Amino acid sequence: MCQNKDMSKKLTSRAEDYSKWYNELVIKADLAENSAVRGCMVIKPYGYAIWEKMQAELDKMFKETGHQNAYFPLFVPKSLFEAEEKNAEGFAKECAIVTHYRLQNDPDKPGKLRVDPEAKLEEELIVRPTSEAIIWNTFKGWVQSYRDLPLLINQWANVVRWEMRTRLFLRTAEFLWQEGHTAHETKKEAVTEAELMNNVYANFVQNFMAIPVIQGLKTESERFAGADETYCIEALMQDGKALQAGTSHFLGQNFAKAFDVKFANKEGKQDHVWATSWGVSTRLMGALIMTHSDDHGLVLPPSLAPNQVVIVPIYRSEEDLEAITEVANAIIKDLRGSHITVKFDNRTTYRPGAKFAQHELQGVPLRIAIGARDIANGTVEIARRDTLSKEVVGLDGLNDKVKALIEEIQDSLYNKALKFRDDHITEVDTFDAFKTVLETKTGFISAHWDGTNETEEQIKTLTKATIRCIPLNGKLEAGICVFSGKPSKRRVLFAKAY
RNA sequence: CGGGGUGUAGCGUAGCCCGGUUAUCGCGCCACGUUUGGGACGUGGAGGCCGCAGGUUCGAAUCCUGCCACCCCGACCA
Numbered sequence: 001m002c003q004n005k006d007m008s009k010k011l012t013s014r015a016e017d018y019s020k021w022y023n024e025l026v027i028k029a030d031l032a033e034n035s036a037v038r039g040c041m042v043i044k045p046y047g048y049a050i051w052e053k054m055q056a057e058l059d060k061m062f063k064e065t066g067h068q069n070a071y072f073p074l075f076v077p078k079s080l081f082e083a084e085e086k087n088a089e090g091f092a093k094e095c096a097i098v099t100h101y102r103l104q105n106d107p108d109k110p111g112k113l114r115v116d117p118e119a120k121l122e123e124e125l126i127v128r129p130t131s132e133a134i135i136w137n138t139f140k141g142w143v144q145s146y147r148d149l150p151l152l153i154n155q156w157a158n159v160v161r162w163e164m165r166t167r168l169f170l171r172t173a174e175f176l177w178q179e180g181h182t183a184h185e186t187k188k189e190a191v192t193e194a195e196l197m198n199n200v201y202a203n204f205v206q207n208f209m210a211i212p213v214i215q216g217l218k219t220e221s222e223r224f225a226g227a228d229e230t231y232c233i234e235a236l237m238q239d240g241k242a243l244q245a246g247t248s249h250f251l252g253q254n255f256a257k258a259f260d261v262k263f264a265n266k267e268g269k270q271d272h273v274w275a276t277s278w279g280v281s282t283r284l285m286g287a288l289i290m291t292h293s294d295d296h297g298l299v300l301p302p303s304l305a306p307n308q309v310v311i312v313p314i315y316r317s318e319e320d321l322e323a324i325t326e327v328a329n330a331i332i333k334d335l336r337g338s339h340i341t342v343k344f345d346n347r348t349t350y351r352p353g354a355k356f357a358q359h360e361l362q363g364v365p366l367r368i369a370i371g372a373r374d375i376a377n378g379t380v381e382i383a384r385r386d387t388l389s390k391e392v393v394g395l396d397g398l399n400d401k402v403k404a405l406i407e408e409i410q411d412s413l414y415n416k417a418l419k420f421r422d423d424h425i426t427e428v429d430t431f432d433a434f435k436t437v438l439e440t441k442t443g444f445i446s447a448h449w450d451g452t453n454e455t456e457e458q459i460k461t462l463t464k465a466t467i468r469c470i471p472l473n474g475k476l477e478a479g480i481c482v483f484s485g486k487p488s489k490r491r492v493l494f495a496k497a498y
Numbered sequence: 499c500g501g502g503g504u505g506u507a508g509c510g511u512a513g514c515c516c517g518g519u520u521a522u523c524g525c526g527c528c529a530c531g532u533u534u535g536g537g538a539c540g541u542g543g544a545g546g547c548c549g550c551a552g553g554u555u556c557g558a559a560u561c562c563u564g565c566c567a568c569c570c571c572g573a574c575c576a
Contacts, residue, residue, distance in 0.1 A: 010537095019570085020569090038566090038567075094575075130576095165572095165574085177576080312535095351533080354536085360536095369535070371534095498575095
């Protein structure tokens with residue numbers, strides 16, 4: 001029973017069971033929980049606050065690069081859905097389908113409802129797993145001339161993919177995301193757009209989420225269904241598995257042709273537009289958790305923390321609390337003046353120890369504790385979440401100190417993750433070494449590959465590792481395929497992935 | 499969807515094999531008091547369609563059948 005008591009307060013350690021640690025952390029940090037709907041999560045206020053910070057920053061970045069938000073329907077008529085064959089085929093196995101539009105009282109079971117058999121839809125509606133079909137069908141009416149291009153649209157939405165096995169944030173049947181959809185005059189412009197958005201994602205994930213990523217291209221087999229080229233950002237989690245954090249697709253003229261989106265070019269000739277689409281999802285929450293957090297709970301980079309600083313008063317008497325509150329209010333005013341988000345946790349219902357533990361679990365970057373002792377000395381105690389270190393500092397210059405610490409924590413989280421990532425990229429030249437690294441060290445494996453689907457497939461079957469990407473910054477280097485021994489021009493990155 | 503496992507109070511659980519008083523314990527919750535520099539303590543109290551639906555039986559948390567959900571391992575995937 002003693003053990004249960006511990007279990008209720010402490011997280012399972014990462015070393016003990018990484019996946020259990022992750023699940024417990026999501027629940028205990030109050031980020032999300034499972035719902036009554038199979039595979040669908042409830043994102044709780046604290047988790048949603050983090051997602052909102054991500055959204056706000058991404059939305060700003062999209063707008064700065066010329067995009068506008070719009071909203072398209074949740075449902076896609078089947079006939080539209082199937083128009084782009086590869087896209088339809090790729091998503092067909094995981095679609096939720098609306099077939100009826102009405103319920104009625106069940107004549108056999110009083111008080112129960114049943115689907116009204118009379119209310120069958122003429123045409124089934126697919127709950128969007130992605131919105132290319134409905135959007136391209138709409139774009140058709142928006143584009144006539146090269147003057148209508150480029151068309152740069154983003155939508156924030158939910159999508160549904162009927163996944164077999166779900167995990168909070170990492171893979172849920174319904175998830176939140178943004179999907180950008182653009183139309184361009186030329187192939188070159190569209191490719192540039194796909195690359196631009198891949199850069200935007202890399203920027204955001206590295207600078208705001210403090211997660212280092214590798215930018216690359218997907219191989220043909222890993223490419224988005226309906227794309228000619230898929231750009232991606234790949235991150236490495238603490239357990240050595242890779243996580244695809246965002247994708248940006250060059251769609252060629254595939255959707256333009258499927259939905260007959262044509263425009264008159266400058267020469268007056270009709271041409272199909274060139275397209276891209278790109279997206280990141282609530283899966284980024286999973287990446288955030290698995291990159292930085294530790295056995296004490298969530299660790300948030302300051303730029304995504306709903307509260308960057310929490311102030312905890314420690315007092316015995318009402319007079320103590322009054323004096324502390326006065327000092328705290330002055331600190332809060334200063335910090336807010338410097339655009340630092342801060343919360344004064346003056347709940348009387350919990351003792352300081354419990355508050356410390358809770359804020360640690362929820363990843364608040366900085367904690368300031370103020371007690372009677374501090375009031376007497378003109379000091380406060382500052383504790384860092386990332387290093388768990390504490391120091392007593394004077395009130396003079398506190399504001400600058402906090403500002404500096406916030407920047408330092410952001411950088412330090414990134415650098416720590418970067419070092420881990422770089423330490424886990426291993427070059428191998430034999431298949432034995434490949435397997436050994438995969439089983440012992442884990443992480444990314446940089447190896448030569450002959451460029452064929454067959455080799456990729458066989459390696460996947462034998463080792464469960466897939467080609468995460470062909471890195472964009474990779475250098476050309478003659479070599480031989482680690483599996484087939486055939487010639488190769490460059491190394492690609494393999495890993496086991498989420 | 500295939501293999502394995504688990505469903506008992508908000509959470510974690512005992513009981514189930516071998517059916518039979520008022521379903522066990524801890525955490526949490528509520529009230530009062532004492533507390534407050536790392537998850538406080540005492541006293542008292544509330545809280546259960548034992549996952550759901552059938553069946554067997556005088557009697558089911560316990561046995562049988564079906565279903566559902568969750569977890570782990572595969573296949574699929576952002």
